[in-house]
Amino acid sequence: MALIGGIESHASAAEKFNRDVDRVNWHDKALWNLRHKRDLAAESQPEWEDLKQLGSEYKLHTLANLKHYLTEFEANCKKNGIVVHWAKDGKEHNEIVHSILAKHNVKNLVKSKSMLTEECHLNPYLIERGIDVIDTDLGERIIQLNEQPPSHIVVPAIHLKKEEVGELFHRKIGSEKGASCPTYLTKQARAHLRQKFLEADAGLTGVNMAVASEGAVAIATNEGNADMGVNLPKVQIHCMGIDKIVPNMDAASVLSRTLARNATGQPITSYTTFYKGPKEGGEMHVVLVDNGRTKLFQDELLAEAYKCIRCGGCLNTCPVYRRSSGFSYNALIPGPIGIAVSAGDDETHSLAWACSLCGSCTQVCPTKVPLDKIIFKWRRIHSEQGKLPYGKNGYMPWVGKFMANETMLNLGMASARTALRILPDALMKPFGMDWTKHRELPKAPKTGSFEAWFKKNRENK
Amino acid sequence: MKIALFIPCLVNHMQPNVGIATVELLEKLGHQVILPEGQTCCGQPMTNSGCFEDAKKTTLKLLNAFKGIDCDYIVCPAASCMIAAKENFHEFDCSPEATAVIGKLKELTEFLHDIHGLERFNKPFNHKVSLQMSCHGIRMLDLATPSEIKGSGGYNKVEALLSRIEGIDIAYPERRDECCGFGGTFALDEGAVSGKMGKDKAQAHANTGARYVVGFDPSCLLHLDGVIRREGHPVETLHIAELLNQAL
Numbered sequence: 001m002a003l004i005g006g007i008e009s010h011a012s013a014a015e016k017f018n019r020d021v022d023r024v025n026w027h028d029k030a031l032w033n034l035r036h037k038r039d040l041a042a043e044s045q046p047e048w049e050d051l052k053q054l055g056s057e058y059k060l061h062t063l064a065n066l067k068h069y070l071t072e073f074e075a076n077c078k079k080n081g082i083v084v085h086w087a088k089d090g091k092e093h094n095e096i097v098h099s100i101l102a103k104h105n106v107k108n109l110v111k112s113k114s115m116l117t118e119e120c121h122l123n124p125y126l127i128e129r130g131i132d133v134i135d136t137d138l139g140e141r142i143i144q145l146n147e148q149p150p151s152h153i154v155v156p157a158i159h160l161k162k163e164e165v166g167e168l169f170h171r172k173i174g175s176e177k178g179a180s181c182p183t184y185l186t187k188q189a190r191a192h193l194r195q196k197f198l199e200a201d202a203g204l205t206g207v208n209m210a211v212a213s214e215g216a217v218a219i220a221t222n223e224g225n226a227d228m229g230v231n232l233p234k235v236q237i238h239c240m241g242i243d244k245i246v247p248n249m250d251a252a253s254v255l256s257r258t259l260a261r262n263a264t265g266q267p268i269t270s271y272t273t274f275y276k277g278p279k280e281g282g283e284m285h286v287v288l289v290d291n292g293r294t295k296l297f298q299d300e301l302l303a304e305a306y307k308c309i310r311c312g313g314c315l316n317t318c319p320v321y322r323r324s325s326g327f328s329y330n331a332l333i334p335g336p337i338g339i340a341v342s343a344g345d346d347e348t349h350s351l352a353w354a355c356s357l358c359g360s361c362t363q364v365c366p367t368k369v370p371l372d373k374i375i376f377k378w379r380r381i382h383s384e385q386g387k388l389p390y391g392k393n394g395y396m397p398w399v400g401k402f403m404a405n406e407t408m409l410n411l412g413m414a415s416a417r418t419a420l421r422i423l424p425d426a427l428m429k430p431f432g433m434d435w436t437k438h439r440e441l442p443k444a445p446k447t448g449s450f451e452a453w454f455k456k457n458r459e460n461k
Numbered sequence: 462m463k464i465a466l467f468i469p470c471l472v473n474h475m476q477p478n479v480g481i482a483t484v485e486l487l488e489k490l491g492h493q494v495i496l497p498e499g500q501t502c503c504g505q506p507m508t509n510s511g512c513f514e515d516a517k518k519t520t521l522k523l524l525n526a527f528k529g530i531d532c533d534y535i536v537c538p539a540a541s542c543m544i545a546a547k548e549n550f551h552e553f554d555c556s557p558e559a560t561a562v563i564g565k566l567k568e569l570t571e572f573l574h575d576i577h578g579l580e581r582f583n584k585p586f587n588h589k590v591s592l593q594m595s596c597h598g599i600r601m602l603d604l605a606t607p608s609e610i611k612g613s614g615g616y617n618k619v620e621a622l623l624s625r626i627e628g629i630d631i632a633y634p635e636r637r638d639e640c641c642g643f644g645g646t647f648a649l650d651e652g653a654v655s656g657k658m659g660k661d662k663a664q665a666h667a668n669t670g671a672r673y674v675v676g677f678d679p680s681c682l683l684h685l686d687g688v689i690r691r692e693g694h695p696v697e698t699l700h701i702a703e704l705l706n707q708a709l
């Protein structure tokens with residue numbers, strides 16, 4: 001998976017984000033609000049847990065039989081008149097998309113709903129080659145104008161306040177100065193985008209699900225922009241990771257029932273469209289991309305990350321994501337699922353530690369991706385490679401020896417109790433400065449250890 | 462029943478009162494309590510950081526302390542240590558003796574609710590308490606249905622036990638089972654986020670107007686206690702063993 005930003009550890013970036021307490025509180029609340037709406041929507045389905053189980057089984061089954069379903073999908077697409085392309089990585093993906101556009105002499109491309117093209121860095125690739133690329137999802141358009149990557153997979157501009165969007169629109173699309181009313185700003189964006197839709201020579205979208213039995217791709221949006229982008233111009237292109245495949249319409253319907261509910265609390269998105277072939281006189285292309293996916297499929301546990309349907313629920317529930325924001329992750333996809341798919345490529349080796357292992361993500365996930373177990377496993381993989389962050393390489397062996405040695409532990413802790421300060425260096429860390437920056441030191445108990453108490457008061461009686 | 466205690470290092474050294482309350486309450490309920498020797502730590506600080514090799518010796522030392530001990534259950538007043546012990550034992554030792562030890566492990570609340578079936582208390586507890594539903598106990602040990610799980614009823618062993626005490630007023634903080642931010646070394650590795658999570662949690666507990674924050678995980682309580690004192694909230698932490706012991 002693609003990485004963004006520099007090589008700053010998550011903790012350091014998060015620390016900077018936390019300097020502005022009001023912003024942290026605002027960010028936290030905005031996303032908790034989504035979690036809350038999700039709770040209400042999930043509660044309204046008595047069979048919610050069964051849907052999750054089914055969703056998980058469908059995805060697992062598909063991943064286990066990926067070759068079969070991909071082949072079926074390709075064959076059915078061809079029957080429907082769809083051109084299917086295969087890309088092993090981001091570079092190939094970009095080349096394929098560009099070659100289609102070049103063939104039709106496309107100058108203006110409208111895009112919608114694709115984290116995959118972000119992952120492949122498609123926009124800069126096409127812009128360099130003289131193509132005007134416009135992201136048309138409102139949030140995506142905002143961050144495109146702001147020259148930023150998305151900070152969330154479903155609400156990509158969630159890090160910006162409406163006042164900031166007003167200021168940006170004023171500068172970039174000429175809306176009124178000082179305006180921050182969401183309705184007004186949305187209307188401005190709509191007028192601005194309408195023009196872009198009319199000018200477009202081709203439309204490109206991501207894919208929420210690709211249905212093997214039908215040779216169709218499904219796209220879910222709330223703004224209808226994917227449909228505008230795809231229906232107007234002659235050429236339509238749909239780019240998808242190979243993990244997006246589902247066997248049939250039954251599977252697609254189960255996943256559709258949880259996707260929007262778990263993302264924003266809506267029963268379903270305003271528009272969920274299945275594209276099953278080109279329009280009259282038009283062309284429809286589907287590009288299937290691996291880009292590192294099959295590498296992770298080789299590990300049984302890590303592979304489960306690809307059951308993900310990108311609802312964003314795990315980001316919204318994650319107490320760390322909410323208080324550190326997407327940009328602190330040094331990965332295109334932030335939050336728990338971002339760690340699950342990107343930790344292996346993280347040069348800071350800190351991503352897997354941006355987690356308190358509370359497990360809320362795993363429980364919230366509509367396809368039961370065992371996110372906390374995957375994150376835990378990444379820590380182990382890093383440790384085995386000797387690539388531990390935060391000085392752990394140095395102090396962990398020491399802690400291991402200390403904890404295993406009763407005499408040393410008893411002595412150390414006895415002095416800690418009386419002084420709470422004479423611990424050997426490595427064990428000082430937990431009770432030293434890092435701890436007291438945010439909380440008081442533990443109150444030293446009045447008695448000795450429990451073991452001493454037990455020996456004195458019980459064993460001889 | 463004959464109960465062997467698993468007393469994690471943090472309880473042994475920093476919160477002996479929790480261990481003492483556990484002994485006293487189990488004895489009041491008619492159980493025989495023993496403390497197998499040689500326990501230090503479950504290895505969680507190391508395995509949580511991915512350092513399984515560094516955890517091995519410590520974990521096996523704890524496991525060996527329980528091997529061959531004659532008892533019905535091994536009870537621990539700390540949910541996350543209990544889970545870590547279970548998982549780590551299994552990781553390093555698959556022998557029948559190890560499996561027997563793992564099979565006997567019970568967290569205190571779990572033991573009292575599921576095995577002992579604690580129904581009656583003798584003394585009232587006339588205070589409002591705000592429950593700290595710590596992650597490991599909820600999401601890994603199933604002490605209560607996590608807030609993310611919907612549409613299938615639900616249960617809460619912690620509340621079920623406490624609600625049998627006369628006079629007690631049980632409250633929950635807003636976002637009832639959001640993580641408090643301790644997370645072992647997470648509190649140090651991710652100081653800013655952990656600190657903020659702790660602050661928000663302490664505030665949510667204080668907002669209930671409760672006198673005590675009651676929980677079953679001593680490490681979360683240790684962290685929350687530090688935050689509560691730093692922030693000056695008029696609330697105190699109390700381990701569930703101490704509360705139950707007072708009411709018996």
Ligand code: SF4
Nearest residue numbers: 308309311312314365
């Ligand atoms: S891992 Fe699960 S909760 Fe997270 S985005 Fe994917 S489907 Fe949603």
